[in-house]
Amino acid sequence: MTRHRQRAQLDREALHLAPGASEETAVGGRVFAHGQGAVLTDLDGNEYIDFAAGTLTQSLGHCHPEVVEALTAQAARLWNVHDAATEDRDELLSLLARLLPEHLDTYAFFSTGAEAVEAALRVVQATAPPGRNRIGALRHGFHGKTMGARMLVHWDIGHQAFAGNSVLGYSPNCYRCPLDLEYPSCGVRCAALVRKHIAEKPNVSALVFEPVLGAAGVIVPPPGYWEQIAEACAANGVLLVADEVLTGGGRTGAFLASDLLGVEADLVVLSKGMANGFPFAVLAGRAELLRSPAAASAGSYASTYASNPLGIAAARATLTVIERDRLAERAKRLGELLGERLRALQARFEHLGDVRGLGLLYGLEFVTDRHSRTPAPEIARAVYTTALDQGLRTAMGGHILRLAPPFTLDEALLDEGVRILEKAIEQVTA
Numbered sequence: 173m174t175r176h177r178q179r180a181q182l183d184r185e186a187l188h189l190a191p192g193a194s195e196e197t198a199v200g201g202r203v204f205a206h207g208q209g210a211v212l213t214d215l216d217g218n219e220y221i222d223f224a225a226g227t228l229t230q231s232l233g234h235c236h237p238e239v240v241e242a243l244t245a246q247a248a249r250l251w252n253v254h255d256a257a258t259e260d261r262d263e264l265l266s267l268l269a270r271l272l273p274e275h276l277d278t279y280a281f282f283s284t285g286a287e288a289v290e291a292a293l294r295v296v297q298a299t300a301p302p303g304r305n306r307i308g309a310l311r312h313g314f315h316g317k318t319m320g321a322r323m324l325v326h327w328d329i330g331h332q333a334f335a336g337n338s339v340l341g342y343s344p345n346c347y348r349c350p351l352d353l354e355y356p357s358c359g360v361r362c363a364a365l366v367r368k369h370i371a372e373k374p375n376v377s378a379l380v381f382e383p384v385l386g387a388a389g390v391i392v393p394p395p396g397y398w399e400q401i402a403e404a405c406a407a408n409g410v411l412l413v414a415d416e417v418l419t420g421g422g423r424t425g426a427f428l429a430s431d432l433l434g435v436e437a438d439l440v441v442l443s444k445g446m447a448n449g450f451p452f453a454v455l456a457g458r459a460e461l462l463r464s465p466a467a468a469s470a471g472s473y474a475s476t477y478a479s480n481p482l483g484i485a486a487a488r489a490t491l492t493v494i495e496r497d498r499l500a501e502r503a504k505r506l507g508e509l510l511g512e513r514l515r516a517l518q519a520r521f522e523h524l525g526d527v528r529g530l531g532l533l534y535g536l537e538f539v540t541d542r543h544s545r546t547p548a549p550e551i552a553r554a555v556y557t558t559a560l561d562q563g564l565r566t567a568m569g570g571h572i573l574r575l576a577p578p579f580t581l582d583e584a585l586l587d588e589g590v591r592i593l594e595k596a597i598e599q600v601t602a
């Protein structure tokens with residue numbers, strides 16, 4: 173694989189570009205030139221099957237023709253009129269009302285996941301009864317890098333200078349149980365402890381959670397986890413705020429992962445799956461919260477790019493295709509296939525300690541050996557770079573690779589991607 177032009181560009185960039193890129197970008201060292209469907213091409217003409225779908229964003233694949241058409245038409249028409257209505261907005265609102273559960277019938281629009289998480293926190297604070305001044309979150313959850321969102325993040329991911337006063341609950345990490353128990357004999361004790369905490373602490377206003385924890389390595393809760401917690405929140409007046417920035421939009425095989433897992437959230441934050449990679453985010457919620465005078469005073473959901481016409485056009489086109497072509501169902505079916513293939517790899521390779529996922533979202537944990545389960549970031553990194561050199565792009569962080577291909581991927585490319593991954597693990601661990 174030739175990389176002359178890319179290396180020359182990256183050398184030039186390094187003179188002025190602030191370091192601090194993601195681990196996968198820094199280690200990958202690629203300059204991508206264009207993308208079509210599930211395939212990316214770099215500056216030197218090398219091709220990659222993109223099992224990371226941009227950054228878990230391009231559910232329809234790169235440059236989907238209907239999204240390109242909607243965006244280019246909008247780009248030639250109108251770019252920014254603050255948060256004033258434009259032609260597509262009412263269509264997008266109706267689409268969301270059809271795709272989301274009935275009780276989530278009110279929406280506000282933003283540009284990034286963290287910005288919409290912040291808006292959700294403001295709604296919680298504005299509507300919380302007096303004295304409920306704490307917000308609960310899960311250990312190893314990730315909610316963004318703005319100050320409010322970061323207060324909910326208590327582990328070293330990205331820059332972690334400051335973490336505030338959120339209350340933490342155990343996440344359902346069965347492979348690395350924080351309580352050293354085994355499912356199902358544990359009786360889902362992690363959830364019972366979160367439940368206890370919620371029942372005993374009268375000052376918690378909301379629990380902010382990822383239904384499936386994404387950045388932590390695709391942690392899928394065992395049956396019973398969310399049921400217990402949701403019940404405790406409902407019984408104690410604690411709002412459920414689902415951060416579906418990563419999982420929302422069909423990725424887990426249903427439009428919302430929380431819906432699939434039986435949690436009726438009061439507020440839901442969506443972003444990555446909304447506009448096929450264009451910056452866009454949605455805060456969806458119950459009318460009584462998002463319309464409450466305390467939360468919805470003049471300007472409270474407005475910002476320079478909120479309700480941006482370009483984002484709205486991209487989101488409307490993306491969600492139209494997802495609904496029309498029943499792509500959440502396709503994600504579920506392809507996800508089952510991918511899961512089968514990945515479990516076969518796990519059976520074959522000692523260093524592939526855990527494979528878990530839901531829909532088209534998988535996490536692969538690399539370990540030094542099955543018994544100790546010691547994380548092996550050097551193996552994950554080598555598998556990542558070897559696969560990249562052979563034409564497969566994945567998402568890497570620490571000792572975990574995440575796979576989240578576009579829902580439109582065809583089965584032949586799915587198989588080809590898994591073959592490249594298998595060869596890469598074989599080479600690295602031989």
Ligand SMILES: Cc1ncc(COP(=O)(O)O)c(C=O)c1O
Nearest residue numbers: 284285286314315316415417418
């Ligand atoms: C679950 C979750 N919440 C929030 C965010 C932050 O979104 P953004 O990077 O768009 O601010 C992310 C980003 O990966 C995420 O995965």
